[in-house]
Structures are given as C-alpha cells and as structure tokens.
Amino acid sequence: MAVNNNATILRRELLTRIAQLLSENQLVEKIDRIPLEMRPRKSGYSRCCVHKDRAVLKYKTMAILGFNIQDETDELTPLSHYAQLAIDRTEQTDVMLTVVDEACSSCVKVNYVVTNMCRGCVARPCEVNCPKDAISFDSNNQANIEHNKCVNCGICQKVCPFHAIIYTPVPCEESCPVGAITKNEAGIEVIDNEKCIQCGKCVVACPFGAVMEKSHLVEIATKKRNGKELVALVAPAIIAQFKADYGKILGGVKQVGFDHIYEVAWGAEETTIREAAELQEKLAEGQSFMTTSCCPSYVNLVNRHIEELKPFVSHTPSPMAITAEMARKQHPDAVIVFIGPCTAKRFEAFHNPNIDCVLSFEEFGAMLVANGIDIDRCEPIEPNKKINALANSFAASGGVAACVKAKLPEGFPLQGLVINGIDQANIRILKSLTKNPQGNLVEVMSCEGGCINGCNVIANPKVGLRQINDYVLKNTKVEETKR
Secondary structure (H helix, E strand, O other), rough: OOOOOOOHHHHHHHHHHHHHHHHHOOOOHHHHHHHHHHOOOOOOOOOOHHHHHHHHHHHHHHHHHHOOOOHHOOOOOOOOHHHHHHOOOOOOOOOOOEEOOOOOOOOOOEEEEEOOOOOOOOOHHHHHHOOOEEEOOOOOOOEEEOOOOOOOOOHHHHOOOOEEEOOOOOOHHHOOOOOOOOOOOOOOOOEEEOOOOOOOOHHOOOOOOEEOOOOHHHHHHHHHOOOOEEEEOOOHHHHHHHOOOOOOOOOHHHOOOOEEEEEHHHHHHHHHHHHHHHHHHHHHOOOOOOOOOHHHHHHHHHHHHOHHHHEEEEEOOOOOHHHHHHHHHHHOOOOEEEEEHHHHHHHHHHOOOOEEEEEEEHHHHHHHHHHOOHHHHOOOOOOOOOOOOHHHHHHOOHHHHHHHHHHHHOOOOOOOOEEEEEOOOHHHHHHOOOOOOOOEEEEEEOOOHHHHHOOOOOOOOOHHHHHHHHHHHHHHHHHHHOO
C-alpha cells in the first residue's frame, strides 16, 4: 500500500518534522510552528484557504503525538500543550486510528453518475434495463439518475455503449471490508472500533489523508532520553523497504538509537515449527482444516465478525509475540519496540505485555531522514546466520504456507489455500469454510501481497517481493553450500 500521492507525502513530512524535533529535544518549544512553516501565508494551499490547511496540519500532528482528535476540548489549546502531555503520558489506548474531521471532505455517497459523455442515443439501454425506473431523459436527451430510486445495482453502467456512466465510491468506506467506517449526523466519517479490524485500508484509501494512525514516536524518544535501553524487533518485511543490503538496514536501525536488534524471522521459524505440529495434531483429531494466526487483522476479523471460525484458527503465537517473549527474558527492563508494516501489529502489540511500542516503516524512514542517515552508508550488522532464510518469506503472501510445508513430514497430504487479502469476496470464502473446506491449511493475509504491502510500507510491493525472494534464494544457497 505504498502510495505516492500528496496526502501520503504530507503525512511523511509531518512525521519527519516531529522526528527531527524529538532528535533535537525541541518538540515542545518548536512544534507550534510546524503548520506555519508548512503553509506560510503567501504560499499556495490545498483547500479553501491557508488557515484551513493549517488547522488540518494541527490535527494531523495531534494524531502523530498519539491523540484522538476527539480528545480536544478547547480549540485554542496549542500543539505544544499536547506535546508536553505526550511526553508525560504513561498510558495508551487500543484505539489506533482517528479521523481528522477538519480534513474529511464528507464525500457524497452517490454511487452512479451520468457524465457529459451521454449521447442521448436511441437505444437507451440504461433506461430500458433499469429495474427501478430510476433513469429518465431531459429535454436535451441527457440521461439522469434519480438517486432516491437508485439501488446501485450497476446495470446502467454495464450496458451504456459510450461508458458515460461512472461509479463514484466513498473511498474510505469502499476500502473497509467490514463496514466499520460510516458518516455521522454531520457527514463526517467515524470509525466504529467494535467493528474495526485495524487493517489500515482506510488510511491509504482516503484521498484527503483524513484517517490518521496514532504514533509512538514521542514515547520512544522520551524513553531513550530518560536512559532506557531500546530493543528493536525487526519484521522480515523491512528487507523489502530499502534498496540496500539487509545488514546495512540493520545498521540503520542501530544508528537511529536502538541498543539491541532481534530479527522477527527467528520467531517466524519458531511459529512455523509449532504450526506444522499443531496442524498434524488437529487433523489427527478429526478437524478438517486449520488457519494461520500470524496476521492480527485476520484474527480481529474472526473475533469480531466470523466467530464460527475461532476453533479453526491456530493457537500458535505470532512471530512478533514469540520474538518479544525471548527479548523480554534477555532484557527485562528495556523498552521493546516492534518495527513493522501495519496498524494491526500496533493493535496486537498493545495487548502483548512484552512489547512497549511499535514503530512503523514510515516512522522508521522518517527517523532516518530526520537524523540525516543514509542506509547505504550505514555500518552493516551481520544478520543472524542461525535463522533459516526461508523464514523471511513470512513477509509475502504464500510465505507462511510454504514455510509450514517445509516443516511437515515427507508425503504429508497438505492441501493449501491462500487468502491473499481481506475483502468482502474473501470474507465470503472464509465464512463458507466451516461448511465447505477448501484445503486443510488456510493462510490468511489482510493485505494483498502480504506484509510487504501493509498500510505503512514505503516501497513498491512488487519491488519488495523481488528483494525478499532474492534474499531468501541467495542465503538459502549459501546454507546449502555449507551443508
């Protein structure tokens, strides 16, 4: 979900500016100037006026400081006040996403619209085929849709010979696979946290950048400044984020301030071993199939929307959880930070006592830029050679199933099904599995393509997949040579 658009660029600039102020220990003193510096009075602006732009930037900055926009009780409260509150904060909540109401454009939900390409043809298939008689023609022979009659079946769009009818979605609502984001009485989008599965698709989909993810940047910097030891748990998908040697990427993690680094690929290998054993055990007990459990967005989907699947979800902890448990034993008083690709991992980490904070790939990239660190010039740290390189395949769709297959005994009757991305169509497939199993091992990834296409990635997932595959292939060959 690495999207190059102005909304994404704006969010990353805000992250970089905050990371820089934290690095300089000037957050409280200078944060109020961020909206003014990014939108000077005589500059161009994105919305109606420079003041609207500045208001939007203020509230997006609040989210990066870790606040819900609804936390504001006085509009005159400056960002510096929230910055100090963030520095002093000792507790967080598991509400990870917030809608910036000033940025939300209240998109009108009129799904099918007739454009000026309508030729007023004699055939009029749109009118003839409409099941609700919602289409009529005006005096200029232009088609019009009566939206109070329209049921959004889409037939008119399909039959128009001039492609004059277009579909206009509400992007955030359209992207949400579980209907967790809807308009309130004021027309502003609101996230229902009881329904939300933390997939982050709405963050990427909103063209106004109105959906923001709350950040732990301030917590991490504050704990480091207070002398706490920082431990990084690095997700395998980080290999896909930079066109650099993996060792140099790990060197970059060290250079931004982490004292110790653990590769979550180690936890992935352990997850593989446990899931392979669990699969054999469950099938021997007569269960028809088992699904993977490493994607927290999928686990949230089951817990909140497909409860009948609960008995079929693997009980094996995720690679992040397994790695965090080991890191906590070795560094009981340290601040343990997972560096990863998505909102869902932030949610999972909140409910895991072994993890203190989460740093997204976007935020890690912002820290590199803010500190003037060039990954290519970092002193490399050798990756852990005891980890099977194949474990890094967890970052891509199909990788978990491939790793489990490698741990099963030869001749095991594995029938794999890969659910590549959670959308409404795949949710229907998942709901049908208890009655109509389509395999005995079902791998589920919320993001199409896997973690390399998470909502917080900073690289093209197609390029990232090639980098992951190259790394696995290269290092597997080395291991085979050693044998």
